[in-house]
Amino acid sequence: MEEIHERVIVHIDIDCFYAQVEEIRDPNLKKKPLGIQQKNIVVTCNYLAREFGVDKLMPVVEALKRCPGLVLVRGEDLTPYRQASARIFEVLQRFTPCVEKLGMDENFMDVTRQVEYRLAHMTMADDPEIVGCTCPEGEMLSSCLCGCDRRLAEGTALAREIREALHAELGLTSCAGIAHNKLLAKLVGSVNKPNNQTVLIPNCAATFLADLEKVRKVTGVGQKTESLLAEIGIKTIRELQDIDMEQLKRKFGHETATKLKDLSLGRDNLPVRASGKPKTIGLEDSCRAISVKQDVEEKFSVLLVRLVNQVVDDGRIPVAIKMTLRKFDSTKKTSHRETKQANILPSFFKLRPDGKLNLVEGGHEKLLKIVMRLFERLIDLRQPFNITLLGLAFSKFQERKFGTCSIANFLIKKSDLEVQSVTSLTSDGVNVSPPVRDAAFPRYVNASPVAMDHDHHDNFSDASVASDVSSEPELEPSPKKTRIGLLIPKRPCRPRQETMDTSSPSKLRVADLRLNSLDSPPPPTSLTTALESSPTTPEITPEPTLPNCVDPQVFKALPPDVQGELIASWTSPPTAAASSSAPPKATCSANTLHRYFITTNK
Numbered sequence: 001m002e003e004i005h006e007r008v009i010v011h012i013d014i015d016c017f018y019a020q021v022e023e024i025r026d027p028n029l030k031k032k033p034l035g036i037q038q039k040n041i042v043v044t045c046n047y048l049a050r051e052f053g054v055d056k057l058m059p060v061v062e063a064l065k066r067c068p069g070l071v072l073v074r075g076e077d078l079t080p081y082r083q084a085s086a087r088i089f090e091v092l093q094r095f096t097p098c099v100e101k102l103g104m105d106e107n108f109m110d111v112t113r114q115v116e117y118r119l120a121h122m123t124m125a126d127d128p129e130i131v132g133c134t135c136p137e138g139e140m141l142s143s144c145l146c147g148c149d150r151r152l153a154e155g156t157a158l159a160r161e162i163r164e165a166l167h168a169e170l171g172l173t174s175c176a177g178i179a180h181n182k183l184l185a186k187l188v189g190s191v192n193k194p195n196n197q198t199v200l201i202p203n204c205a206a207t208f209l210a211d212l213e214k215v216r217k218v219t220g221v222g223q224k225t226e227s228l229l230a231e232i233g234i235k236t237i238r239e240l241q242d243i244d245m246e247q248l249k250r251k252f253g254h255e256t257a258t259k260l261k262d263l264s265l266g267r268d269n270l271p272v273r274a275s276g277k278p279k280t281i282g283l284e285d286s287c288r289a290i291s292v293k294q295d296v297e298e299k300f301s302v303l304l305v306r307l308v309n310q311v312v313d314d315g316r317i318p319v320a321i322k323m324t325l326r327k328f329d330s331t332k333k334t335s336h337r338e339t340k341q342a343n344i345l346p347s348f349f350k351l352r353p354d355g356k357l358n359l360v361e362g363g364h365e366k367l368l369k370i371v372m373r374l375f376e377r378l379i380d381l382r383q384p385f386n387i388t389l390l391g392l393a394f395s396k397f398q399e400r401k402f403g404t405c406s407i408a409n410f411l412i413k414k415s416d417l418e419v420q421s422v423t424s425l426t427s428d429g430v431n432v433s434p435p436v437r438d439a440a441f442p443r444y445v446n447a448s449p450v451a452m453d454h455d456h457h458d459n460f461s462d463a464s465v466a467s468d469v470s471s472e473p474e475l476e477p478s479p480k481k482t483r484i485g486l487l488i489p490k491r492p493c494r495p496r497q498e499t500m501d502t503s504s505p506s507k508l509r510v511a512d513l514r515l516n517s518l519d520s521p522p523p524p525t526s527l528t529t530a531l532e533s534s535p536t537t538p539e540i541t542p543e544p545t546l547p548n549c550v551d552p553q554v555f556k557a558l559p560p561d562v563q564g565e566l567i568a569s570w571t572s573p574p575t576a577a578a579s580s581s582a583p584p585k586a587t588c589s590a591n592t593l594h595r596y597f598i599t600t601n602k
Helices: 017-027 060-066 079-093 114-119 148-170 182-188 202-210 224-233 237-242 245-254 255-266 293-311 363-376 552-557 560-570
Strands: 009-014 036-037 041-045 071-074 099-101 106-110 133-135 173-181 197-199 280-290 318-328 334-343 349-351 358-359 387-397 452-459 460-471
Touching: 009 079, 009 148, 009 182, 009 255, 009 349, 009 363, 017 036, 017 041, 017 079, 036 060, 036 387, 041 060, 041 460, 079 106, 079 148, 079 293, 106 182, 114 148, 133 387, 148 197, 148 358, 173 182, 182 197, 197 202, 224 245, 245 255, 280 293, 280 318, 293 387, 318 349, 318 363, 334 363, 334 387, 358 363
Parallel strands: 036 071, 133 197, 173 197
Antiparallel strands: 009 106, 009 173, 036 041, 099 106, 280 387, 318 334, 318 387, 334 452, 349 358, 452 460
């Protein structure tokens, strides 16, 4: 059965990305051999420097020997590269919404629909012509029953338009690979560099891969898989194509063996997954061995400032921070990475009116304290240690939306975008004891510990081991293990049996809301007589008299049925146990919203 090549995938790769960004920032560098230096390594260089033998990840000393006139630019600060990457992504999304980021300088694009639309407006006599190179060189797209020859040819025209837009708007040159799947598009794009594009003949996929020789060239085959394949005598892609499937299954199992065989033959059905905002924003800094806690804290403080600067324009509030260390074992002469993370309170951050994010006053110190507590969980300060890499990252971002259908729209002052936690709000009928502190380690003993991640990395594999670490006062409980007792202090009220569910994202999370009524005075003594209506069939009066603790504008913005519910609750008679001399107060009902409008007793 003939294979169907129904998709058109374009892989865009920016030429020597870091170097181009620096050349745009300083045009005088364009005619000079340029290298981007991070620590003592040249992480990338322009093509003029490569003519002298300078290559990626080459030590600075060796690079200067090969090219004495090499201009080096420090590239530890990734901010300009991240900004350029974001602009590239915006340009690509104008051509198709289906864009998947691979890194700052690489993107997959599924342009199948755009190509089919163009072909639908062509006549059969208007055969699209191939733009750029073909692989194998000199071959023409063969006629295929699935029509892939026309689709891929038109895909090359679209790829050229994309590359021209990147150059015209951003001044960046790029390479493109065009094929019927992601695997082949990425591999064929590197055949003709720089500033060029190549389309792969679908029927030549297996031959193209075999010519790459080493199995490590195949995307998805890493160092560990390469070693396991070598154990059964497979070192080249051609050998992987020819090996008996049963032998491969005995070594890797059915699923992995099938995947490896498909990759060696150029079969890849993975879709292009449209990328949204990053799930994690972080940075790492390698260094000479650090063995003093104060030096570690200074490094983390600098990293934290840079990390906050990276999320300023994002607009989302991080609710978790992750710390990464690379420890050197002087006994075994090896290094390994370990990671821990903790949830943090959204109140550490505030949103400005322009949608950008800032730390609140004292936020830096609080975050640094959390980071150092995590550091002390990983490192035994009573023993010698050597740290050669430190990293920080924000994750678990949450959006701040104030839509007309959100309950937060009725309870949050829109003019105040600062996010604060509500710790004085109470829940009816929930019997909560105050948190008990442990004398040895400050923590909430009666609450679920904050979920922490502990990752151990060796040379070939990454393993994640969950570990429970004592929560700090600044840490917010994990959303998966939220205990209402950590959010709502005890308040005497009418008991109820059910417990409020704060773990579901569809429910109201009181810790994320700042209520208008927290600082309002208690209801007036004339509350019962002011709002008279039937408890069973509430009616909204044209101009109801509201308690002093209720914001009239907020009340009017509520739906009519919610207004009726609130009025019915406020007009309920006091309980018989109440003192006759005590002023009547609004009844505390567990199933109504009115308790969010009542000032909490302090």
